Amino acid sequence: MELFSDLAGELGNILATLAAAVPFILGYVLLILLLLVVWKAVKRGLTPRRDFGSLKTVTFGDESAVNSNFAASVISVVLIFVLWGAFTGSKLLPGFMHAPGAYTGESSFTYTAMAEDGSTDDATVSVIIHAVGEDVDAPEMPLGDGFAKDDTMVVAAYRSELMRWDDNDEITRDDGAMITAVNGTPIEAGSPVAVDFGEVSLTGRGTLNVTPATGWQMEPIWLPPPEDVWSRLMEISTEGFRNSTLGEHLGYSLFRVIVGFVIGAMVGIPLGYAMGLSDWFRGWFDPIVEFMRPVPPLALIPLVIIWAGIGEEGKIILLFLAALWIMAIGARSGVSGVRISKVHAAYSLGASKWQIMRHVIIPNSLPEIFTAARVAMGVCWGTVVAAELVAAEKGAGMMIMTASKFQNTDIVIMGIILIGVIGFGIDMLMRQAEKWLVPWKGKG
Amino acid sequence: MSGLHIENISMRFDLPNGSSVQALKDVSLELKQGELMSVLGPSGCGKTTLLNILAGFLAPTEGQTRMNGHVVTGPDAERGMVFQQGALFEWMSVRENVSFGPRMAGQKPSQYMDNVDHLLDVVGLQEFKEKAIYELSGGMQQRVALARCLANDPDVILMDEPLGALDALTREKMQGLVLKLWKETGKTIILITHSVEEALLLGERLIVMAPRPGRIHKEYRLPFADLGVGADLREVKKHPEFGERREEILSMIWDMEEEIMGRQEAS
Ligand SMILES: Nc1ncnc2c1ncn2[C@@H]1O[C@H](COP(=O)(O)OP(=O)(O)O)[C@@H](O)[C@H]1O
Numbered sequence: 001m002e003l004f005s006d007l008a009g010e011l012g013n014i015l016a017t018l019a020a021a022v023p024f025i026l027g028y029v030l031l032i033l034l035l036l037v038v039w040k041a042v043k044r045g046l047t048p049r050r051d052f053g054s055l056k057t058v059t060f061g062d063e064s065a066v067n068s069n070f071a072a073s074v075i076s077v078v079l080i081f082v083l084w085g086a087f088t089g090s091k092l093l094p095g096f097m098h099a100p101g102a103y104t105g106e107s108s109f110t111y112t113a114m115a116e117d118g119s120t121d122d123a124t125v126s127v128i129i130h131a132v133g134e135d136v137d138a139p140e141m142p143l144g145d146g147f148a149k150d151d152t153m154v155v156a157a158y159r160s161e162l163m164r165w166d167d168n169d170e171i172t173r174d175d176g177a178m179i180t181a182v183n184g185t186p187i188e189a190g191s192p193v194a195v196d197f198g199e200v201s202l203t204g205r206g207t208l209n210v211t212p213a214t215g216w217q218m219e220p221i222w223l224p225p226p227e228d229v230w231s232r233l234m235e236i237s238t239e240g241f242r243n244s245t246l247g248e249h250l251g252y253s254l255f256r257v258i259v260g261f262v263i264g265a266m267v268g269i270p271l272g273y274a275m276g277l278s279d280w281f282r283g284w285f286d287p288i289v290e291f292m293r294p295v296p297p298l299a300l301i302p303l304v305i306i307w308a309g310i311g312e313e314g315k316i317i318l319l320f321l322a323a324l325w326i327m328a329i330g331a332r333s334g335v336s337g338v339r340i341s342k343v344h345a346a347y348s349l350g351a352s353k354w355q356i357m358r359h360v361i362i363p364n365s366l367p368e369i370f371t372a373a374r375v376a377m378g379v380c381w382g383t384v385v386a387a388e389l390v391a392a393e394k395g396a397g398m399m400i401m402t403a404s405k406f407q408n409t410d411i412v413i414m415g416i417i418l419i420g421v422i423g424f425g426i427d428m429l430m431r432q433a434e435k436w437l438v439p440w441k442g443k444g
Numbered sequence: 445m446s447g448l449h450i451e452n453i454s455m456r457f458d459l460p461n462g463s464s465v466q467a468l469k470d471v472s473l474e475l476k477q478g479e480l481m482s483v484l485g486p487s488g489c490g491k492t493t494l495l496n497i498l499a500g501f502l503a504p505t506e507g508q509t510r511m512n513g514h515v516v517t518g519p520d521a522e523r524g525m526v527f528q529q530g531a532l533f534e535w536m537s538v539r540e541n542v543s544f545g546p547r548m549a550g551q552k553p554s555q556y557m558d559n560v561d562h563l564l565d566v567v568g569l570q571e572f573k574e575k576a577i578y579e580l581s582g583g584m585q586q587r588v589a590l591a592r593c594l595a596n597d598p599d600v601i602l603m604d605e606p607l608g609a610l611d612a613l614t615r616e617k618m619q620g621l622v623l624k625l626w627k628e629t630g631k632t633i634i635l636i637t638h639s640v641e642e643a644l645l646l647g648e649r650l651i652v653m654a655p656r657p658g659r660i661h662k663e664y665r666l667p668f669a670d671l672g673v674g675a676d677l678r679e680v681k682k683h684p685e686f687g688e689r690r691e692e693i694l695s696m697i698w699d700m701e702e703e704i705m706g707r708q709e710a711s
């Protein structure tokens with residue numbers, strides 16, 4: 001029951017986050033629709049001919065009726081980079097396209113201190129707000145008059161700083177002094193006062209907390225601008241990362257995937273054929289295959305590490321297992337999915353069992369095997385990255401995991417993009433191979 | 445003893461739930477070499493089962509088939525089969541499909557090429573011989589299936605609704621082609637069809653089967669196949685006897701269908 005209420009609480013949090021995201025999602029959808037209207041208007045301007053293709057969508061759900069709009073794809077991808085740049089203050093974008101950034105520069109505010117006897121005095125606090133990573137010293141400033149002396153403080157953008165205003169005052173908090181107003185506005189603990197550069201709040205202990213405005217941009221440690229990621233890519237591809245070049249990291253990951261997949265296919269395809277052709281083999285391996293298939297390969301990582309360590313062997317065993325069941329099931333259904341009339345036709349044309357195996361069953365199973373191979377390659381690529389996240393000395397996953405430990409967000413993002421590009425590339429290659437090798441797929 | 449002798453064939457399927465279906469009961473037929481017979485009947489009356497037994501894909505529970513004197517015990521190149529669709533090999537070109545039989549028999553290209561080319565001419569697919577199967581229309585695919593069967597030079601050709609999936613015009617052309625091939629090659633042909641007109645056009649003999657259990661209900665000897673060879677099939681259909689037979693058989697099948705429906709409602 002405690003579990004239930006805990007989960008209900010979690011669900012509440014998730015729903016609240018979702019609700020907070022709704023305006024942004026709606027804004028994005030509106031932007032999509034707006035650009036659609038713009039694009040239609042432009043297109044109508046260019047080609048005044050009526051387009052009967054739009055009538056095709058009356059057959060809802062017919063996949064061939066809706067083709068991907070290339071312009072929409074281009075705009076969508078460009079927009080991702082524009083948004084990325086705008087919210088990270090990228091130098092690739094002109095300044096007016098940037099979202100409001102964090103406040104940097106010099107500013108000041110005044111506070112009004114009241115001594116125990118009721119007398120008050122104003123003092124000015126000069127605030128220097130600098131970009132993260134810069135080192136700025138507070139300059140010496142005159143202290144001014146009255147019992148409350150002027151202060152100087154240095155704050156990094158996106159941070160907030162506690163201000164012990166009475167450090168240099170003649171009457172301090174210990175003497176009963178307290179702050180009653182900031183910039184002339186009365187202040188109390190819990191109700192901050194807005195100032196030029198952000199806000200100032202009063203803490204429970206009477207000190208001031210100075211928080212510069214963060215604006216709408218992301219702090220580089222959360223999301224660096226695209227050009228930083230790019231220059232990181234350039235840097236790492238020439239200088240390497242953790243004693244290995246970028247090529248070595250990616251090459252190791254790919255090597256593991258390919259070796260694991262090939263061994264998995266070499267064992268899985270014959271296994272699937274045996275299962276598709278013999279009831280004994282089918283009965284023997286069905287429980288094993290059907291049990292192992294739903295076990296996510298990632299769940300095997302701990303066991304594989306215990307058994308084979310974190311070297312190449314363990315990773316290849318893992319990828320072998322990831323590919324094995326998928327390939328076996330693909331080959332099995334490729335064999336048992338042959339239309340009986342094809343086998344009958346071959347028999348009555350005088351073919352022997354072996355000839356039917358060689359000329360009918362095997363070619364007929366190739367499309368299914370290719371589908372399985374595509375799935376298996378995708379799973380293997382995901383699995384290798386995850387395994388490298390856990391433990392590896394080289395590899396794409398190790399690279400981003402190590403970078404994340406040192407908060408090198410630019411390397412993490414670069415790595416994620418490279419992993420995505422390679423995964424996409426693998427799928428594209430498999431599709432091309434499929435077109436070349438089994439052109440009859442799906443046309444039987 | 446040349447020809448096909450079907451002797452008291454019965455076929456019972458035992459279903460997994462313990463019951464059984466009597467698909468055929470005591471079917472006997474004799475076909476002489478070169479006879480063209482069409483088979484009609486409501487669906488489920490055992491036509492496909494009968495053809496599968498003749499082809500050797502199924503062993504009957506009782507009775508036997510003898511072909512030129514020997515008992516049929518399995519599929520063999522002497523009995524070719526043309527299916528409704530989907531029995532071509534998509535991974536082979538048109539020519540590779542047509543030459544499949546000779547290739548499996550171990551013949552060299554020099555031995556079968558001339559015949560294959562000739563057959564491709566006969567079915568009008570000479571220009572398409574290097575094309576892939578999925579690039580052809582349904583009618584062309586069925587012509588490939590016919591040519592593939594003929595290239596193997598069987599004595600008997602068994603056809604299970606070979607033209608069922610084609611449009612009316614293509615179907616009519618194919619009917620003409622079947623008649624032409626029958627006359628030119630002298631093959632024994634058994635053709636299952638759903639269309640009464642097709643059965644009348646493509647049968648020297650026509651048998652109508654009745655369901656539950658599947659059996660031969662009535663047999664006709666018809667002149668239309670001979671009339672139709674090389675002639676306009678639409679003219680043949682205008683023959684007075686053609687219309688008469690069509691109406692007679694249609695109402696016969698109609699009655700059977702009604703009876704099946706009635707029995708289903710009663711149960
Ligand atoms: N392999 C099988 N197992 C069980 N019943 C079958 C099988 N093949 C056919 N039948 C049954 O036998 C009967 C005749 O089928 P079939 O020969 O396909 O009829 P038709 O071709 O005339 O439509 C049907 O009732 C069908 O359900």
Ligand SMILES: [Mg+2]
Pocket residue numbers: 491492493
């Ligand atoms: Mg049938």
